[in-house]
Every structure is written in structure tokens, then in C-alpha cells.
Amino acid sequence: MGAQDGPTLITSVQRAFRLLEAASAHENGAPAKQLARETGLPLATAYHLLRTLVNDGYLRKLPDGGFILGDRLQTLHTAGRAQALLSRVRPALAALRDELATAAYLTFYEEGEIRVAEIVDGPRAPRVDLWVGFEDAGHATALGKSVLRELDEEARKDYISRHHLADLTPRTITSAPELLRQLDSSPVAPAVTDLEEYALGTVCVAVPVYSGDTLGSLGVSLPVDRLSRLDQVRARLLPTANRVTRGLSLTM
Known part of the structure; x- marks a missing residue:
């Protein structure tokens, strides 16, 4: 692994947390473009991280394209x-x-x-x-x-x-x-x-x-x-x- 892998991974985690915080502020969900704008992330980066967070259950994508917090976070909160x-x-x-x-x-x-x-x-x-x-x-x-x-x-x-x-x-x-x-x-x-x-x-x-x-x-x-x-x-x-x-x- 290269020397830059560590900082790059940390940056990705920080960005994912920012997206979760932004999504938590929208009870009815927010689309990727809005979340990218609120977090200051490039849209392509936001899309990539949002897909990952949905796949892992930390976010849920609504039929209208908005993103809300997923069940995995509720499990963590309960634990x-x-x-x-x-x-x-x-x-x-x-x-x-x-x-x-x-x-x-x-x-x-x-x-x-x-x-x-x-x-x-x-x-x-x-x-x-x-x-x-x-x-x-x-x-x-x-x-x-x-x-x-x-x-x-x-x-x-x-x-x-x-x-x-x-x-x-x-x-x-x-x-x-x-x-x-x-x-x-x-x-x-x-x-x-x-x-x-x-x-x-x-x-x-x-x-x-x-x-x-x-x-x-x-x-x-x-x-x-x-x-x-x-x-x-x-x-x-x-x-x-x-x-x-x-x-x-x-x-x-």
C-alpha cells in the first residue's frame, strides 16, 4: 500500500460523515445534488459515497431520489x-x-x-x-x-x-x-x-x-x-x- 492510502481513506470517511450529517437534517430526504452542495463535495464524489452508504444500510434512497438515514444507524443508536x-x-x-x-x-x-x-x-x-x-x-x-x-x-x-x-x-x-x-x-x-x-x-x-x-x-x-x-x-x-x-x- 502506498503512503497516501491512509490520508485518502481518512478523507473518504470524513466526507461520508458529512453526507450523513447533511442527510440527517432533511426529514423527508434530500437529492444527491443538494447534499453535494451542502457538504461542498464534487457531485461525482457525493454520488459514489452515497451509493456506498446506501449499500451498507447507513442511508436509504427514496423512490423520488432523495436520501434519508438508514436502519443501520438506528441499530447503532440502540446499541x-x-x-x-x-x-x-x-x-x-x-x-x-x-x-x-x-x-x-x-x-x-x-x-x-x-x-x-x-x-x-x-x-x-x-x-x-x-x-x-x-x-x-x-x-x-x-x-x-x-x-x-x-x-x-x-x-x-x-x-x-x-x-x-x-x-x-x-x-x-x-x-x-x-x-x-x-x-x-x-x-x-x-x-x-x-x-x-x-x-x-x-x-x-x-x-x-x-x-x-x-x-x-x-x-x-x-x-x-x-x-x-x-x-x-x-x-x-x-x-x-x-x-x-x-x-x-x-x-x-
């Missing part, structure tokens, strides 16, 4: 908002990790699936080996069971109908009626536990959190030889979950 929300609660997760010397996990129930949003671990608080994705192991993890416990009956049945209750360890609950019975009779509610049901040698405890109307769970994992600390862990989880819910629910 950026999610990152900003998580940045609010990472300090609380890190404090929980440091106090309890356990990895901390945050999940959300989105589009019918239980998904990990954040894991805060460290040398003294390693995360559990996620050898099976949480989307397929909600029945076997405290984080997943916490979400299932909070769902209404119809939503629970829908989730279970779409997910095989695989026996990940000899301790995994694979009977739907038994799983639901245990969720409804948890002696430490609203907390739930996973006693080596996801991975032998590891126990977990989790409690519910919310991001607005979106249900989630906050939990920690620890070696089974620290099982006697579960009461202490649960006592710290509940106030942290309240702080996380407040942080996630603040208007941005």
Missing part, C-alpha cells in the same frame, strides 16, 4: 444506548465482585430469550465456563430461573415449550412441572439458586432486576465449597439489584 445504560451499573457490579470475590452477571429477557448483557469478573473472581449458552440453559442457571420465576404463567409455558430442558449435570432439573414447582416455592425468594445444575463444582444465586419494563436478573457464581456463604451473598445481592434497577430505569 449505543444499551452500552450507555450498562456503563451506569458496571460500578455496582464491580463493587459486588470485589466485596464477595465472585463473578457478577447481568441478564435480560429479550425477544423471548434469556441473554447475558454483562459479566464482571477478575483474577480473584473468575467467571464460570459458559460451555452452554444461556439461551439454552435458562432452566439450569440461577440467572435464568430468576427470570422464569418472575414471568407470568403464559410466558413461562411459552419459554419452556421452545426450550429443551437438557440434563447438563446430574443435578439439572429436566422436568417442567418440577422446575415450575421449585420456582414457585423457593425458600429464599425472590432469590433463586443453582446448586451445580449448570456446572459441577459451581453454585449460583440470582435476583430479579428491571431495565424499564424489561425483566432481567443479577447473579453471582462461586465454588461449591463456599456454599455456606449463600445467605451472605443473597443479602448483598438484593440491595445491589435495587441500585441496578434504578440505574437502568433512569431516563437518558
Whole structure:
């Protein structure tokens, strides 16, 4: 590659950003000639960059020839908002990790699936080996069971109908009626536990959190030889979950 490739690429990126900014100012779209004029770009250059931006989804070309912002930018905006929300609660997760010397996990129930949003671990608080994705192991993890416990009956049945209750360890609950019975009779509610049901040698405890109307769970994992600390862990989880819910629910 030549020495001029770098600056040329940077210039192209800058020009593309200028076109996006110009297009964003026109709710009903603007034609290429107008965008070229507003950005001070040669028309041929504007046409080339506009085609590229449309092809990549950052702009959309209307039937009348105007250009408006594309769906890709909305996706980036949504992802950026999610990152900003998580940045609010990472300090609380890190404090929980440091106090309890356990990895901390945050999940959300989105589009019918239980998904990990954040894991805060460290040398003294390693995360559990996620050898099976949480989307397929909600029945076997405290984080997943916490979400299932909070769902209404119809939503629970829908989730279970779409997910095989695989026996990940000899301790995994694979009977739907038994799983639901245990969720409804948890002696430490609203907390739930996973006693080596996801991975032998590891126990977990989790409690519910919310991001607005979106249900989630906050939990920690620890070696089974620290099982006697579960009461202490649960006592710290509940106030942290309240702080996380407040942080996630603040208007941005």
C-alpha cells in the first residue's frame, strides 16, 4: 500500500460523515445534488459515497431520489444506548465482585430469550465456563430461573415449550412441572439458586432486576465449597439489584 492510502481513506470517511450529517437534517430526504452542495463535495464524489452508504444500510434512497438515514444507524443508536445504560451499573457490579470475590452477571429477557448483557469478573473472581449458552440453559442457571420465576404463567409455558430442558449435570432439573414447582416455592425468594445444575463444582444465586419494563436478573457464581456463604451473598445481592434497577430505569 502506498503512503497516501491512509490520508485518502481518512478523507473518504470524513466526507461520508458529512453526507450523513447533511442527510440527517432533511426529514423527508434530500437529492444527491443538494447534499453535494451542502457538504461542498464534487457531485461525482457525493454520488459514489452515497451509493456506498446506501449499500451498507447507513442511508436509504427514496423512490423520488432523495436520501434519508438508514436502519443501520438506528441499530447503532440502540446499541449505543444499551452500552450507555450498562456503563451506569458496571460500578455496582464491580463493587459486588470485589466485596464477595465472585463473578457478577447481568441478564435480560429479550425477544423471548434469556441473554447475558454483562459479566464482571477478575483474577480473584473468575467467571464460570459458559460451555452452554444461556439461551439454552435458562432452566439450569440461577440467572435464568430468576427470570422464569418472575414471568407470568403464559410466558413461562411459552419459554419452556421452545426450550429443551437438557440434563447438563446430574443435578439439572429436566422436568417442567418440577422446575415450575421449585420456582414457585423457593425458600429464599425472590432469590433463586443453582446448586451445580449448570456446572459441577459451581453454585449460583440470582435476583430479579428491571431495565424499564424489561425483566432481567443479577447473579453471582462461586465454588461449591463456599456454599455456606449463600445467605451472605443473597443479602448483598438484593440491595445491589435495587441500585441496578434504578440505574437502568433512569431516563437518558
